[in-house]
Amino acid sequence: MTTTNKKHVSKYQDKHHKKFPKGTKGVWVNEKSDGKYQLTNEEISLPAAVIKQSAIDNNQQWMQHFANHHNVKLSPHGKTTMSPALFEQQLDAGAWGITIASAPHAEVAVEAGARNIMIANQLVGKANMAMVANLLATYDVTIYSCVDSTANAQQLNDFFASHNQTLHVLIEFGIEGGRCGCRTETEVHALAEFIAQCPALKLAGIEVYEGVIHGESAEQDIRDFLATTVKLTETLKEKALIEGTPIVTGAGSAWYDVVAESFAACQHLTPIIRPGCYLIHDTGIYQDAQSNVMKRAQTNQGYACELGGDLQSALEVWAYVLSRPEPNKAVIGLGKRDVAFDAGLPSVEHVYRNGEKRAIEGLTATAVMDQHMFMAVEEGCDLQVGDIIGFSTSHPCLTFDKWKYICVADEDHVVERFIETCF
Amino acid sequence: MTTTNKKHVSKYQDKHHKKFPKGTKGVWVNEKSDGKYQLTNEEISLPAAVIKQSAIDNNQQWMQHFANHHNVKLSPHGKTTMSPALFEQQLDAGAWGITIASAPHAEVAVEAGARNIMIANQLVGKANMAMVANLLATYDVTIYSCVDSTANAQQLNDFFASHNQTLHVLIEFGIEGGRCGCRTETEVHALAEFIAQCPALKLAGIEVYEGVIHGESAEQDIRDFLATTVKLTETLKEKALIEGTPIVTGAGSAWYDVVAESFAACQHLTPIIRPGCYLIHDTGIYQDAQSNVMKRAQTNQGYACELGGDLQSALEVWAYVLSRPEPNKAVIGLGKRDVAFDAGLPSVEHVYRNGEKRAIEGLTATAVMDQHMFMAVEEGCDLQVGDIIGFSTSHPCLTFDKWKYICVADEDHVVERFIETCF
Numbered sequence: 043m044t045t046t047n048k049k050h051v052s053k054y055q056d057k058h059h060k061k062f063p064k065g066t067k068g069v070w071v072n073e074k075s076d077g078k079y080q081l082t083n084e085e086i087s088l089p090a091a092v093i094k095q096s097a098i099d100n101n102q103q104w105m106q107h108f109a110n111h112h113n114v115k116l117s118p119h120g121k122t123t124m125s126p127a128l129f130e131q132q133l134d135a136g137a138w139g140i141t142i143a144s145a146p147h148a149e150v151a152v153e154a155g156a157r158n159i160m161i162a163n164q165l166v167g168k169a170n171m172a173m174v175a176n177l178l179a180t181y182d183v184t185i186y187s188c189v190d191s192t193a194n195a196q197q198l199n200d201f202f203a204s205h206n207q208t209l210h211v212l213i214e215f216g217i218e219g220g221r222c223g224c225r226t227e228t229e230v231h232a233l234a235e236f237i238a239q240c241p242a243l244k245l246a247g248i249e250v251y252e253g254v255i256h257g258e259s260a261e262q263d264i265r266d267f268l269a270t271t272v273k274l275t276e277t278l279k280e281k282a283l284i285e286g287t288p289i290v291t292g293a294g295s296a297w298y299d300v301v302a303e304s305f306a307a308c309q310h311l312t313p314i315i316r317p318g319c320y321l322i323h324d325t326g327i328y329q330d331a332q333s334n335v336m337k338r339a340q341t342n343q344g345y346a347c348e349l350g351g352d353l354q355s356a357l358e359v360w361a362y363v364l365s366r367p368e369p370n371k372a373v374i375g376l377g378k379r380d381v382a383f384d385a386g387l388p389s390v391e392h393v394y395r396n397g398e399k400r401a402i403e404g405l406t407a408t409a410v411m412d413q414h415m416f417m418a419v420e421e422g423c424d425l426q427v428g429d430i431i432g433f434s435t436s437h438p439c440l441t442f443d444k445w446k447y448i449c450v451a452d453e454d455h456v457v458e459r460f461i462e463t464c465f
Numbered sequence: 466m467t468t469t470n471k472k473h474v475s476k477y478q479d480k481h482h483k484k485f486p487k488g489t490k491g492v493w494v495n496e497k498s499d500g501k502y503q504l505t506n507e508e509i510s511l512p513a514a515v516i517k518q519s520a521i522d523n524n525q526q527w528m529q530h531f532a533n534h535h536n537v538k539l540s541p542h543g544k545t546t547m548s549p550a551l552f553e554q555q556l557d558a559g560a561w562g563i564t565i566a567s568a569p570h571a572e573v574a575v576e577a578g579a580r581n582i583m584i585a586n587q588l589v590g591k592a593n594m595a596m597v598a599n600l601l602a603t604y605d606v607t608i609y610s611c612v613d614s615t616a617n618a619q620q621l622n623d624f625f626a627s628h629n630q631t632l633h634v635l636i637e638f639g640i641e642g643g644r645c646g647c648r649t650e651t652e653v654h655a656l657a658e659f660i661a662q663c664p665a666l667k668l669a670g671i672e673v674y675e676g677v678i679h680g681e682s683a684e685q686d687i688r689d690f691l692a693t694t695v696k697l698t699e700t701l702k703e704k705a706l707i708e709g710t711p712i713v714t715g716a717g718s719a720w721y722d723v724v725a726e727s728f729a730a731c732q733h734l735t736p737i738i739r740p741g742c743y744l745i746h747d748t749g750i751y752q753d754a755q756s757n758v759m760k761r762a763q764t765n766q767g768y769a770c771e772l773g774g775d776l777q778s779a780l781e782v783w784a785y786v787l788s789r790p791e792p793n794k795a796v797i798g799l800g801k802r803d804v805a806f807d808a809g810l811p812s813v814e815h816v817y818r819n820g821e822k823r824a825i826e827g828l829t830a831t832a833v834m835d836q837h838m839f840m841a842v843e844e845g846c847d848l849q850v851g852d853i854i855g856f857s858t859s860h861p862c863l864t865f866d867k868w869k870y871i872c873v874a875d876e877d878h879v880v881e882r883f884i885e886t887c888f
Binding site for chain 2: 086121143144164170218224363366414428
């Protein structure tokens, strides 16, 4: 189909980042003429989610350099942040496209300026397909969707054929006990043959998510799985079941190094990695995953060590001490409504009182409710009602989706803009 | 302060409920001229959160009648839904006010038309106080905040005195091992004396949250705690530490019956109950709590049974079967991003295929990830990729806060409007 007369996508940055909204959880402020709001001076309503621009910049550059070094394309998983401003920043820094999880997410990625959009998931249902059809008709974009069944391939073909459109698809290859995906190479071949008979579908390659492989031999199992995936892609190409240069894509934020190394040699293919959490990072499960990346790099003389620096935790949630009802207990104005709680509770990073940093130690989050968090407080600790605590977090995805607006702060905790999330 | 020249609050309903937004998770549709969107015909992008209007109407009337019968005022906890349209409906049906958890929430309640707003939490921090001060200056409303420390009382007094305003406060009375709140009657008295010296604060009564009392003797312990609370309130009034008719308030959605019964005799006080989840209800933890309410009503000849009917689960999340990768496994396009997972996983209520209801049994949710849910599928079950499943949920608060827009459906699953959430 022709790409003429398609919309120009204006920069999201210009449309959405100029003003703090009033009355929105966590970013309410008394308007100041200089537009600078100091978190430590209580110029922003807390709790508030805050990202550090310097850490975002660091993480984005770090991962883009890592991908460039391995000659793999970076298609960051946007589901973590669903923030057009961050998508735009990732695209400007060299990302090939944006990966997302659903059709409504695809719309956000397209409107943020992505030209390649990978739905790393099955596209199921007429309204979801209609949304993708509208995007294809309106914008000059390529949208890839995963398929792992002839049922879904048939549904997609029926829909897009009736719209005189072609949808790019990737066959998802999975493992027994895993998530989606064909379980055997035979199934993949059969599905590829089926897709070849679907005039509205164009098979572009193979997609995997190695993050479902666990256990003591996970690294070797993942390497084996990736090697099989590459061979499978090559075989489908040899059989002329894939048009153009085949895509082979994998990688969450835990094993992107192994995926990049495994794909680095595949320059007859288009290798794409899709980490998402690296941009925000954390001090919990993704810090653990990244420390494993670094350990593997040391063992293998891998590039992650040569590259210098490391990912930094970019997200904090700031909140007040509401109550000190018992000597060893503090209640914080922060809850399941504000922060991820499925992979460890938040950790104290800073304490401020009346604008001054306080060296207060011995605080441990012990439980979280909808709007409150309990902290165990060590004997004699001078934590007071009204003190501000900045917490780092574990699992950025489930903190981001709690906020419509997230503050962007500099190193001095001054906020001049916010980013909008589009979950 | 004078209430002249304060803003008239226009009906939220008129401003916000006319049109489906495009490109918003879960409510995208191809626009239809009749404005009616049939969930079972795939006219709405899934996953989508859906509330049944009939169940909401039932629940609202049921609880308002329950409160009226006991001569207690109903101030529904709005934190569950944070939906102005639902606040408005609750106020129209006779609610005394809206209870919320934070200053930004208070703004939403005021703009939805509430005249009495109870912040069932400590109001801490200058930006939060400034938000309340702005509301008091702009609207003809009374805002109550909880205090449990002289530190917070001093901070509030300093702030509101500097704004020449008076803030209504309730002393929070709690229990050892609980959440916020003074731990002893002596502490409450001392705090009341302190507040009496604060010119910008007006002590309006006592607030408790009995939901932190657990254990085998929970019911009796709660009754004792409430009796102490009533006496404490009366004593503070006798000592002229409370101005006007004292408020005594308690009740989450689990023990509102016991609280209403305990407060029913206190007509020299203003007794207020604050359940929140009753409006949405569920098929999980709140169904369990409500069945305990009904059991207690049978034992005590309580009004919950006389009233007839019962609360109904009003919230569903609808999603597609994305994949059937193994004979006993289905992967659903629904995840932690879409539904509460902290109090049990969703339960299957309906299955539809090509617009027709299917009698499919033997499906059990076993795990949930960010964007996917696994279901165990019994041998021989005819569940197919593309089938639609409507799930009921447990813990409505943590499903509501995942959605900016929630579909409102009739009994035939036809959606004509959505409600906006303001988390």
